[in-house]
Amino acid sequence: MPTRRFFTANQLKAIALVCMLVDHLWATLVPGREWMTCIGRIAFPIFAFELAQGCIHTHDLRGYAKRLALLAVVSEVPFDMVAGGTYFYPWHQNVAWTLLAGLWACHCADRCRTAATLPAKLPPLLGLLAALLLPGLLLTDYGTAGVVMILLFWLTRGGGWRCCAAQAAGLFVICQYMLIGQVYLVGPFEIQQECFALLALPLLWLYNGQHGRKSKPLQYAAYAFYPVHLLVLGVLFMAR
Template structure:
């Protein structure tokens, strides 16, 4: 039977970046087009999946964390321009902080699982608790829910229908009950707009396990896209 999975990690990342761009354009320069933010819900689950994959395959966790930390610091002012229309907006922090917390959560969860005794499990367990709580307390984008989504992809990485089912159920629960936003009536129920995130799963399930073209310039460009597009949109938004 031919392998029907054809998306590389690079292609998934490109899709996520495009969906994120639409969402941020809706939030700044083209308000009123609600379909753009609905499509934008696809971005974070792909980023969470790729981070869980990156954690699994990285040879240097410290370097990975440093890249995310640098991204978070560089992106904060552009994000504040988009989120608050100002250069300093302490009520909402950019999503790179959430990704960094998710990376730490994956590390702590693994250490907790492999520690042989209860006293040795305690430090990573406390680290995992901090990774879950701090994003919510610091008001990072997606907050605690984002870290939970990252852990979901880390814990369901085995593949197969059971993993797919767990991802679908887990992502629905997080989107419906942990994230608050626009709701849509569906019969007697109200469904959160965040549930459009489930549209990311078919794309993720088509991941073929390949990174795609390895190129430092492409890697740096993917990282730079986040603060760069926020800066452009932020300037346009503040100039209105």
């Protein structure tokens, strides 16, 4: 783990939002520039890391879940416009549903950890199983792999070189074997394009544990960025 850490949570989120925008520009208005979607792979690990941190530190888990649920509902039509070029596209759901499932998975895993008896562990275990399976069944963005990634960052929240090594190994396995995309030949090996997500790790390892400036307008703007930029890109994409 680096000894000099200077990225706040707000700064990491800003980096993730920019990377996401670059990726969505590639998917809609600027096709053919593959480097843009490679940069886009950096976004989700940062969101997964920040959600895991939020699950640990929030004093209102229910409120956090409500905000994610509202974001998921509001974002669905703009996401459909980008993903399918139509106002209703049932074959792919937006990433906020995956984040909501990841939050529930972390909560269930924590309840399972603290439950004193096996019967008490059963309900959170079932909740954890549902959180893992439903995103895959409902075809949410990143699906089950996204929830596993969030759990990875929740489980490795302690810091230290062992946690860094576990994050690197776990993220590689998720990107290489759980996600499907463009494949690059590196010598005799086939490497998934999703493995560019590992470039997010040095940024996460420079996280200083601070939230940064706390502001309600800033918080709402960060939430609004996802559906608003999708709506703008979707309108332009469908108008072409």
